[in-house]
Amino acid sequence: MTFDVRLPIGLLFLTIGVLVAAVGLTGDPAVFRAHSAGLNIDLVWGLVMAGFGAVMLLLVWLARKGELPPPEA
Template sequence: MQQLDVRLPMGLLFLTLGLILVGYGVMADPAIYAKHSLGQNVNLTWGVIFALFGGLMLWLKSRSKES
């Protein structure tokens, strides 16, 4: 019986969502963040965190013996 390695779909999901958030954070009007989130670009911040986590999952998958 073959088991599903969740690192691949999880890594792809978080990397994709992270890149979307980074793109939105870069292209959004900075005035929005000054009014609503104490001046911090939360889309950019969390996009980078999501993308790094997704990249980590994909890197761990590539290091596995069964790939």
């Protein structure tokens, strides 16, 4: 079994994404209305990062299952 860099990248982005999304969910809505044009940036980018991490982990799982070729060295 070779080292697949997608595993630590996926875990890192998933963990940080969940933390940032949690900050966005627990943040004060008045701050978002006053700044960033009413958009909850923490929640949006937390979900984007968590989604990217989930895709990386899915690719690792598919590669270990044999459905994808291993990454080139």
